[in-house]
Amino acid sequence: MDLLVRLYDVAADAALDARLRENGVAVRRALAPELETIRAFVAARFSAGWASEMQVAFSRDPTACLIAVRDGKLLGFACYDAIALGFFGPTGVDEAARGLGIGKALLIRTLLAMRERGYGYAAIGWAGPVDFYARAVGAIPIPGSEKSVYAGLLDPLLGAS
Numbered sequence: 119m120d121l122l123v124r125l126y127d128v129a130a131d132a133a134l135d136a137r138l139r140e141n142g143v144a145v146r147r148a149l150a151p152e153l154e155t156i157r158a159f160v161a162a163r164f165s166a167g168w169a170s171e172m173q174v175a176f177s178r179d180p181t182a183c184l185i186a187v188r189d190g191k192l193l194g195f196a197c198y199d200a201i202a203l204g205f206f207g208p209t210g211v212d213e214a215a216r217g218l219g220i221g222k223a224l225l226i227r228t229l230l231a232m233r234e235r236g237y238g239y240a241a242i243g244w245a246g247p248v249d250f251y252a253r254a255v256g257a258i259p260i261p262g263s264e265k266s267v268y269a270g271l272l273d274p275l276l277g278a279s
């Protein structure tokens with residue numbers, strides 16, 4: 119099932135950003151020399167398929183991959199324009215860092231980057247945690263999207279969701 123997000127209604131969450139900053143967490147766009155580090159992080163914690171998607175997003179100009187970092191350590195990532203243009207994902211947070219608001223901050227920052235890129239709506243492809251997206255940014259299911267653009271994929275892609 120795919121979800122739809124109205125990008126024109128997505129707002130920055132200043133309180134969340136401030137809380138993460140106080141805890142030493144920075145959310146920012148990934149930089150070219152970080153590709154291998156992020157690829158290894160995604161492949162080890164999620165799947166080879168997600169690492170491939172991340173790499174495609176990374177090749178956009180500017181990189182369509184945002185990361186959360188603390189003390190020089192990667193905690194999470196979020197991409198757009200990977201499986202298809204206008205799609206958010208994949209995204210993931212290191213298991214040890216979940217529940218701190220990092221996934222939500224990455225989601226909002228990435229959706230705002232999509233809006234800046236010129237999109238009016240974002241699709242979230244084959245969404246796993248539907249409630250997370252519904253609560254964080256008001257995402258709604260897209261009727262008839264059960265198979266999504268992933269239909270017929272060679273490699274099982276969503277092993278981690």
Ligand SMILES: CC(C)(COP(=O)(O)OP(=O)(O)OC[C@H]1O[C@@H](n2cnc3c(N)ncnc32)[C@H](O)[C@@H]1OP(=O)(O)O)[C@@H](O)C(=O)NCCC(=O)NCCS
Nearest residue numbers: 209210211216217218219220221222245246247249250279
């Ligand atoms: C989904 C994921 C990115 C969320 O990251 P996180 O940093 O743990 O999430 P946050 O701490 O920012 O949570 C924000 C809010 O969403 C809620 N939430 C988090 N995960 C949720 C889930 N799976 N289902 C429903 N709600 C969820 C939190 O309780 C929190 O609610 P609050 O604002 O009321 O306190 C993370 O759990 C993850 O990496 N999961 C595995 C990979 C995955 O499924 N990616 C998405 C594929 S489409």
